[in-house]
Amino acid sequence: MGVPFEALIPYAIMLGMFGVTGGALSKLRHMQNGGKRGRHSVDQWDRVLMERDKRLTGFLRGQSDRAEAPDGFELNNPWKVEKRFM
Amino acid sequence: MASRQARFNQQVLIDTTPLPDDIPKVKEIGASSAPLMSASFFIGARCRPYNDDYMKCKDEANGRGELDCLREGRKVTRCAASVISDVNKHCLVEFRKHWECLENQNQQLWQCRKWERPLNKCVFDNLNLEKTIPGTPEGEQPVHLRAKQIYANPFMAGFSRGS
Known part of the structure; x- marks a missing residue:
């Protein structure tokens, strides 16, 4: 008798939902950064310059x-x- | 009735009164952070005397530098604007490639050497401005000319190893 596939359905759902949340957050960050990769290690100088970019x-x-x-x-x-x- | 506009923000005050007319006008730099970062060493190459002059003036003004050094400050602004417009005129493609890479790589110069090299070459050929990093030890190859990089991200497009 093969592996009962019903036992694997919850795992598929869990993995799929993790994928959905991860994908949605990544898309959100992408949109917030205007299609570019996000900034990291942003210090005060960078923050001031980004405000100038905004102006x-x-x-x-x-x-x-x-x-x-x-x-x-x-x-x-x-x-x-x-x-x-x- | 009221001659001034209502103000709702308690922390940020935007004063739109222009400078008085006895202060000569100068256009501000229109380049944003990544293009400025990309052009910074060329601005330094051409405008070093003006920048040093301004810093010396501020140093000697005993805290009144913002008022007393306006003349030197205008020279700094004009010189930087001239570099940006010259780079735009002669090397726009390389310039854009480089600052777009910088903008995607957290503005880290070492991730974008692949596009920095053609930009440096183009600017040197057309404007005769060379990138030199101040404070590089004597007899050592400057970091932007090294063929091999250790810390650049190998999966990013700006990488070129051993070329």
Whole structure:
């Protein structure tokens, strides 16, 4: 008598569901990074530069290689302030 | 009624008042992080005197550097913009290949040597700017010219071993 395949069905379901969650999370990260691979070991300098990228391109991972910034870029630099100063 | 706009954010203040007219205008750099990283050594090669000048000015301004060194700062910005626009004019294909690789590899230069070499060659041929890493020990091959890499990711496209 062969292996009873009914016993393997739960394992197939478990593996399949792990695959679904993993695939969904990977797709989500892919979308959040604009189709690129994610950044890691991001330090304060990288964070500041990514914020600048966002001001330039409108997206945290957006990139542009223009030599001159679009109009108004020099005016949208935010001041980080504390509540007591506002 | 109210002459100023309502402000809802408590931590971030965006002041859209332009600089006064007695300060000469300069266009900011439009390149974002990965293209700047890719062009950084060429910017250093051409703009080193201006950058050193600016840092010296800030060093000697006793904390008033942001106000007193605006003139030097404008020179730094203009010089960097000139490098970026020249690289864009002459080596756009190699430049884009390199910074797109950098952007996919967490902006780690050593993962993208394969595209860095044609970019360095193109920039040297057309703009006469050579990448030199400051502080490289005498008589040792600089890290970007070594044929063999140990730490680059072998599964990534930017890798070229022993070429």
